[in-house]
Amino acid sequence: MRDPVRLVRAVLLAGAFALLLPIGAPRQASAVAPAAPPAPLDVGDEIAGFYRDRGFAPLWVTGSALRPEAGQLLAMLDEAGRDDPNLREAVAAARSGDPHRLTRADLLLSRAFADYVRTYHRAPERNTMRYIDPGLAPETPGTGEALEVAAEAPSLAAHLEAVERINPVVEGLTSGLAAYRAGWSRLPQIHLPGRPSAEALRRRLGGIPLREFQRVHGLPVTGNADAATVAALNHGASHYERLIQANIERASAIPAHPNGRYILVDTASARLWMIEHGRIVDAMRVIVGKRAMPTPVMAGLIRYATLNPYWNLPPDLIRERARGGARAMARERLQVLSDWSPNARRLDPHRVDWRAVAAGRRLVNLRQTPGPHNMMGRIKFMMPNHLGIYLHDTPHRGLFRPTDRHFSSGCVRLEDAGRLERWLFNGRVPRPSGAPEQRVDLPEPVPVYIAYFTALPSRGGVVFVGDPYRRDVTPGTAPRREARARRGAPEAFRARRGRG
Structure with a gap:
């Protein structure tokens, strides 16, 4: 098999008419005499292979002229600060209609486009987001893949616009x-x-x-x-x-979902957005982890909702409640279980050594019974993960009023769980049976990205929202702040049952 790069070089040297006109199409006479072929151009194996596989049909040329999308791409590159004088010179030369110049411009435009897509859609270099489920992380497309997707798009112009739509924050x-x-x-x-x-x-x-x-x-x-x-x-x-x-670097940890929908939670501003086809369709306030128990940066799939839920307390909160003894159990409607297994036995709170539990010498499970008093409210949205983080309702409505809403033990409390429920279930809200822990699967899993943004877009440009978890890195502070973040939220501190 011949080297694809040599094939492209051969096409360039031969005049490349097959690249510029469909096979069998009549060739119109040109008033401009063909110029001498330019020097061979090495575009790399992937680009050469892309053209070989499509029979050397051009991507940016139609007939004997550049397509309007070539100018559209140049404008995109210029706006991104990626102006290439050699590319502009090749495009300008191609306006003569000379097939050699058109071929060279087509190849250079493809190379510039693939480089732009790979750079614009890359994952951040310092990505702290933990992806619980496969397929949620951004993937940098290969050069050939980027060109193939563009070539197969129903509209190249629309595809160029879509390339720049990663997510609303970026x-x-x-x-x-x-x-x-x-x-x-x-x-x-x-x-x-x-x-x-x-x-x-x-x-x-x-x-x-x-x-x-x-x-x-x-x-x-x-x-x-x-x-x-x-x-x-x-x-x-x-x-x-x-x-x-x-x-912007943090936001690039969220990949493009051009035809899908997902949830974005910002723990710095304590807000949630519902996003469809790259556009925000709804938003609400949330309550997120307090500074000592920050909500982690993570991504997962909400797979089901639990109606009429229990609240299973994590170990640190069990030890805290144990200091109040049996009276605290009755006051907060807490049931005492022997362990976390499905076959756990109910224990009499008056017969538990609460001092041993508070000291960590005795292990029990505490769960709050369902009802209007329950910390989970009437519904929680589950994205199974080892950090015990999920989204849920809450009976404490007054906590949504302050601007600073960092009150939870790590989970995300929702201002309007019913509105999110309707969106997740496409308007077909499931009926509660009255039984505790009623599981209802979503029509399809929905990604949720929990991020941390200390600057957000606004109508006037941008607004800064503060750094509640002190994660903004400035010279001389990065090691200290990263160490503080690790101490504030060790993974062993989080329970698999959720934090509330």
Whole structure:
């Protein structure tokens, strides 16, 4: 078998008419005399193989001219800062209609497109997300695969648009970074004293109200130049640009789901989004892990819902409740079981050595009975995982009012579990039977991505939401913060039954 790269070189040297016109199509006379063939172009085995497998039919050329999608691709590359003078020169030369120039432009456009797709859809270099189920992690497509998908698309123009749609956070933060650079980064980056004058603030902000700076940068909107606000101003625009870029990197851990739907939970802002076909269709507030028990960054599949659930307490909370003895069991409607097995025996709480349980010398299981008092509320959504994390209802509605909603022991409490239930079940809400722990499988599993974003897209560009788990890495702080995160949420600390 001949080397595919040599085949492409041979096509280039021979004139490449087969590449530019369908077999058997009439060739129109050209008023432009064919130029001398350009130097052979080595595009690599994958691209050469792609053209060989399609009979050397072009991707970016129709008849004797470049397709409009070639210009569309050039605009995408330019916007991404990937402008290639050699590619632009080849495209400009191809406008002559010379078959050799058209062939060279087609090959270079394919190479640039495949490189762009592979870079744009790569997984982040420092990916902390744990993928519980297969198929949830982003996969960098091969060069040949990227070209084959483009060639098979019903509309190449629509496919080019879809390539840039990874997820709403990546898209929003990418455009938000451009807006930040065009706005806040162009202001005078002067250093302010601890108590700046009104004139110094006006110069630093270019006349923009201080309240607007505070709103965008995640500060209390007071209009006063307090110490935190002055420190944020003195960080400078480059600091916040790096934060946006870091959050784009975090968001790229979520792959593109162009024709599917998934749930995205942000533990920094304590919000949840329902996403269909790459667009947000609904949102709600959530309650996530407290700072000592942070909700982990993870991805899993919600496979079923449990109606009228028990709440099985994790070991650390069992030891905490044990300090209250039998009275605490009655007050919180807790049943005492001999273990976690399906055949566990009910124990009389008055005959349990609660001091031994609190000290960890005696092991029992505690579960809260179903009902309006139950920490799980009336429903929980299960994505089986070894961390014991899931999404659930809650009877404590008042906890959704504060801006800071980091109150749970690790699980995600839902502001409106019924609304999510209707979405997950496509409007066909299952009927509860009244029995405890009624399992109802979803029509199909739905991915949920639990992430951590300290910058989010907004209508004006981007807003910063704070760093409650202190995961933003700055020079000199990364080892300390990573160690603190590990101490705050060791995996052994999490129970397989869930944390609530």
